[in-house]
Amino acid sequence: MNYRHAYHAGNFADILKHLVLTLSIERLKVKEKPFQFIDTHSGIGGYNLMGDEGTRSPEWRDGIDRLWTAEPPEDVAAILTPYLDVVRRMNPDGDLRSYPGSPLLASMLMREQDSLRLTELHPEDAETLRDNFRRDKRVKVEMRDGYEAMRAYLPPPERRGLVLVDPPFEHRDELAHMAKAAMKGIGRWPTGTFIFWRPLKDMENTEKFDDGLAEWLLDDKDFTADQLLMVDMWVREIVEPGPLCGAGVVIVNPPYGLMESLMTALPWLTEELAQGEGAGWRLNMPELAIEEDDEITIDED
């Protein structure tokens, strides 16, 4: 286990994933009833961008740093505000130094009555994660395999909530592994919201994951097409093999209004985060009238 998220915290991929997470949590908060957030691959919780990793690998400079000073149009700003407000609360003097991981982001958005279950397999990171939430009674941290934990935790006692599955993709068979876990998890809790992160790298297997899940949900599980949403963003043309330049999430049971919000925010977000020619985004629901994608041409002068 060599992957450490501290080298990547706040990059473009984190932004899309954390925006989807924020919008999903905000939707759950519309009702007073408590809900649970399950983070199967948690990382350490939050990140010091000025630390060794953030300095040696400043991916956040082309991510959250760009949004920090940007001025989005009003409709986009309204969608980004809950997410950016958390980052602002972490950096109250106006200098960007800290960035929330998914556990901290969720915990700062969630209420007294809600609960969080966090798993992390890396022993040192799990210890840091535990330390970071020691005083928060809503949070339970366990050092264990996230896929196996997901099965054990589902369905949550609240019967409301969401699951984030965000593995490091260190192994070639991670997508296959995630697909199996997805089926088991959704099988145990078909009404829950699930967010599966995946890089846009190995496109053949990415499509296999997306199509396989769609087929299983629609054909075997009688899900309807609007219960599955794929959203991707790439910051320049995807070249394989090469460094990560695109990523996205597959959302099962997407919250009401999520697709519309993403459709509003993505064109601006992609333009803001583009790192070269061929940047683009796509939103996709299987077998639906809605299939949006857009490629943005950037002048590099």
Ligand SMILES: C[S@@+](CC[C@H](N)C(=O)[O-])C[C@H]1O[C@@H](n2cnc3c(N)ncnc32)[C@H](O)[C@@H]1O
């Ligand atoms: C991409 S990072 C998570 C980032 C975090 N979700 C966020 O958005 O801030 C993936 C994490 O999963 C951990 N990990 C790897 N394999 C795992 C497993 N089988 N179960 C739980 N955690 C695992 C890694 O140590 C790493 O910290």
